Amino acid sequence: MRINIIQHTPNERPGSILDWAHDRNHDVYIYHPYQFGYLPKVDETDMLVIMGGPMSVNDDVYWIEFERDLIKELAQRDVPIFGACFGAQQLSKAFGGKITDSPVKEVGWAPVYLKSDVIDGIPAELTAMHWHGETFEIPDNAELLFSSELLANQGFVIGHRIVGLQFHFELQTDNVREIVTNDFNYIDGSVFKQTKEDILAREVPKENKDVMYTILDFISEGK
Structure with a gap:
């Protein structure tokens, strides 16, 4: 299987998604449209x-709209799609959801809670990295998958092929360090009141990689 990954900024990498792809013997190609313009x-x-990124899905940038066109075409062909943060917002907007400023800015570690049993093997509560100031609506054709204490809409699933998560399960230790090292100013104003030292001191939960594998197996197998 050829897995195409769209990366929107140098410091938000695929993390454990790459491990999953290699463990399942898939081929990976990574695109950087913000720099080269190709999708x-x-x-x-x-x-x-x-993947995630610092831009907004509402920005008037040609490749952002083209990316949503790609999503719609692939969905029609029943191709599996996973979106994290900006990627989840792109999925929401592609299927009719609105993307707006979040009532709270979530940056740092915080729990999320499972709201659907459509995907087997996911714990009821997990701790994830949040790094966002916008939020999405759950599209009409989607089912709520995760919520947090402060925001109801944290993740959704569409059928057996599409999952969008506002937060990050894919990050590994080096990924967290890279994000914080380069984007630490974004932490200011977060409701979590965590410093960059607080975020870096927290060990990435081992179960997050397992859940990432579970989600990717679910959409790739279509069941």
């Missing part, structure tokens, strides 16, 4: 992964 071709995509 995957529909006919060359067996699975799409859309």
